[in-house]
Amino acid sequence: QVQLQESGPGLVKPSETLSLTCTVSGGSFISYYWNWIRQPAGKGLEWIGRIYSSGGTKYNPSFKSRVTMSVDTSKSQFSLNLSDVTAADTAVYYCARVSYFDGSGYSPLDYWGRGALVTVSS
Amino acid sequence: DIQMTQSPSSLSASVGDRVTITCRASQSIRNYLNWYQQKPGKAPNLLISSASSLESGVPSRFSGSGSGTDFTLTISSLQPEDLATYYCQQSYGMSLTFGGGTKVEIK
Numbered sequence: 001q002v003q004l005q006e007s008g009p010g011l012v013k014p015s016e017t018l019s020l021t022c023t024v025s026g027g028s029f030i031s032y033y034w035n036w037i038r039q040p041a042g043k044g045l046e047w048i049g050r051i052y053s054s055g056g057t058k059y060n061p062s063f064k065s066r067v068t069m070s071v072d073t074s075k076s077q078f079s080l081n082l083s084d085v086t087a088a089d090t091a092v093y094y095c096a097r098v099s100y101f102d103g104s105g106y107s108p109l110d111y112w113g114r115g116a117l118v119t120v121s122s
Numbered sequence: 123d124i125q126m127t128q129s130p131s132s133l134s135a136s137v138g139d140r141v142t143i144t145c146r147a148s149q150s151i152r153n154y155l156n157w158y159q160q161k162p163g164k165a166p167n168l169l170i171s172s173a174s175s176l177e178s179g180v181p182s183r184f185s186g187s188g189s190g191t192d193f194t195l196t197i198s199s200l201q202p203e204d205l206a207t208y209y210c211q212q213s214y215g216m217s218l219t220f221g222g223g224t225k226v227e228i229k
Binding site: 035044045046047050058060061094098104105106107108109110112113114115 | 123151152154156158160164165166167168171209211213214215216217218219220221222223
């Protein structure tokens, strides 16, 4: 069974960089699209972006200037860096998998991590 | 970017009721529409993909329909364990977007 697990600091100071890693186990890492989604407390889901196992990325334009994603295929991990954070970036951050692109659109987010709460506060 | 509008934002229904949630896309997304269930404190769980394909293990009381811009999630007979927030999500083109969510409460 595929499992995803987010890890990283739970507290980040304003103006600093939020860094999270997602570790994938129980399945292949190669040839999948790996995504980050966040959810502020009591609010809805917001897609941050994705990275393909070979390193290609697509970011939500709302984050484009602040977000960077990377992969480490040797460790079956992918990472999120979100710079210059504010209190508005306080949220539960999820990682999730998309299996394929069919030429017109993507398959659904079929496996999710349990989420990591990141609080931005001094 | 494609915007997804979900309604209602919340509803309260009795056990056994038929519940319908709608999702509208700002442009045609063909059938690239997925539905997720999120229970309190948990990650979202995929219920329906490609507008109407029920995922393995999902009870048959859940169904999805629609194409183009208008989509529906139906729970044919609401059960206590269906207490959750439901999200639609489009996956057409390069970006993904979610609807605002529908919180389902049991009367």
